[in-house]
Amino acid sequence: MSTVRQLTPSRRQLRPSGKLRQEDARRHHRALLLQQLFQGGPASRADLARSTGLTRVTVSDLVAGLLDQGLVSELGAPVESRVGKPPTLIGLEPDSTHILALDLSAVGVMTGAVVNLAGDVVARLDKPSEGRRGSAAVALVHELTRDLLGLTDRPVLGIGVGSPGIVGTDGTVIDAPNLAWANEPLAAGLRTVFDLPAHVSNDANTAVLGEHTFGEAGEGGLMLLRVGSGVGSGFVLEGALLHGHVGAAGEIGHVIVDPDGERCACGRVGCLETLLAVPRMRARLATGDPVAELTRIGESLGGVLAPIVGALNLHELVLSGPAELLDGPLRAAADRTIRQRAMPVSAEHLVVRTSTLGDDVTLVGAAVLVLAAELGVA
Numbered sequence: 205m206s207t208v209r210q211l212t213p214s215r216r217q218l219r220p221s222g223k224l225r226q227e228d229a230r231r232h233h234r235a236l237l238l239q240q241l242f243q244g245g246p247a248s249r250a251d252l253a254r255s256t257g258l259t260r261v262t263v264s265d266l267v268a269g270l271l272d273q274g275l276v277s278e279l280g281a282p283v284e285s286r287v288g289k290p291p292t293l294i295g296l297e298p299d300s301t302h303i304l305a306l307d308l309s310a311v312g313v314m315t316g317a318v319v320n321l322a323g324d325v326v327a328r329l330d331k332p333s334e335g336r337r338g339s340a341a342v343a344l345v346h347e348l349t350r351d352l353l354g355l356t357d358r359p360v361l362g363i364g365v366g367s368p369g370i371v372g373t374d375g376t377v378i379d380a381p382n383l384a385w386a387n388e389p390l391a392a393g394l395r396t397v398f399d400l401p402a403h404v405s406n407d408a409n410t411a412v413l414g415e416h417t418f419g420e421a422g423e424g425g426l427m428l429l430r431v432g433s434g435v436g437s438g439f440v441l442e443g444a445l446l447h448g449h450v451g452a453a454g455e456i457g458h459v460i461v462d463p464d465g466e467r468c469a470c471g472r473v474g475c476l477e478t479l480l481a482v483p484r485m486r487a488r489l490a491t492g493d494p495v496a497e498l499t500r501i502g503e504s505l506g507g508v509l510a511p512i513v514g515a516l517n518l519h520e521l522v523l524s525g526p527a528e529l530l531d532g533p534l535r536a537a538a539d540r541t542i543r544q545r546a547m548p549v550s551a552e553h554l555v556v557r558t559s560t561l562g563d564d565v566t567l568v569g570a571a572v573l574v575l576a577a578e579l580g581v582a
């Protein structure tokens with residue numbers, strides 16, 4: 205498991221009062237401690253003090269608070285300690301609190317899950333969206349959230365949502381044409397209705413967080429390419445989610461890659477989506493030789509990704525979507541083309557792979573939004 209820094213961009217703030225600063229410090233220390241338990245597993249208070257750089261007194265005080273809340277428990281002494289008073293290990297209680305996670309990016313269905321602190325899905329629920337748009341789609345999100353709430357008997361830490369479209373840092377969906385949402389205050393609405401913290405992010409950004417925290421990602425730069433009814437991507441660079449100037453980082457689906465190509469749903473010609481969106485790929489495979497078609501698509505994709513790999517010196521490129529389309533000739537051709545076109549130093553350590561989390565990557569990432577915002581860990 206690896207770390208994500210603060211999810212929201214830093215802002216100039218009014219100078220906090222002394223009391224606020226003390227609370228901030230305590231919250232920060234608590235997050236450090238939880239992060240260490242997330243990454244390192246159970247540890248004694250002394251180990252926690254060493255690894256976080258906090259004093260023993262601070263650690264003991266914070267651990268007492270976390271024990272009270274039930275977020276951690278005392279696990280007893282490690283078997284190897286034989287001399288003197290054995291230290292008690294402190295470990296996270298993964299089911300002390302649950303997270304409601306929603307993925308709105310699939311076609312024709314909204315998927316939801318109850319996820320625990322370890323990123324495990326403990327219950328799941330789907331709702332066919334039956335073409336609902338606008339306020340009817342918002343109502344369905346609320347219905348799914350309410351039903352998920354009924355599937356857990358634990359305190360709920362918060363609601364996390366991966367939504368298609370451009371999403372502002374305050375959880376307002378600025379533009380999601382498929383759901384007919386424009387400036388829809390999705391997070392604020394969920395907070396009001398359910399009286400719980402709610403966090404909404406773009407589905408590709410959510411997915412890359414899921415991969416980063418609960419997938420097999422390393423510490424280097426990570427790009428996740430989401431391939432579904434549309435195409436989007438998310439980046440975790442230097443340990444932080446990349447937002448971009450207006451929150452639209454990773455929106456490469458409507459970049460024109462073939463000016464002589466097919467017309468796109470957006471009205472322009474030859475967008476990356478016309479090449480890579482699942483319905484378009486399936487249509488091509490139905491008429492041509494599948495291996496040749498997937499190889500050709502993979503080569504075009506590699507040509508699009510090579511400059512990105514070169515510019516960002518990425519470590520991992522994760523293709524997320526239907527494995528039968530992505531994880532074969534397409535991936536191999538994209539991998540080969542990137543290596544041919546990028547400088548050897550850029551591509552030498554690059555890994556091009558699919559996600560071990562499969563279709564759950566966005567759901568699990570939606571839980572990471574809540575973990576990061578509410579507990580300071582991810």
Ligand SMILES: [Zn+2]
Nearest residue numbers: 458468470475
């Ligand atoms: Zn387009």
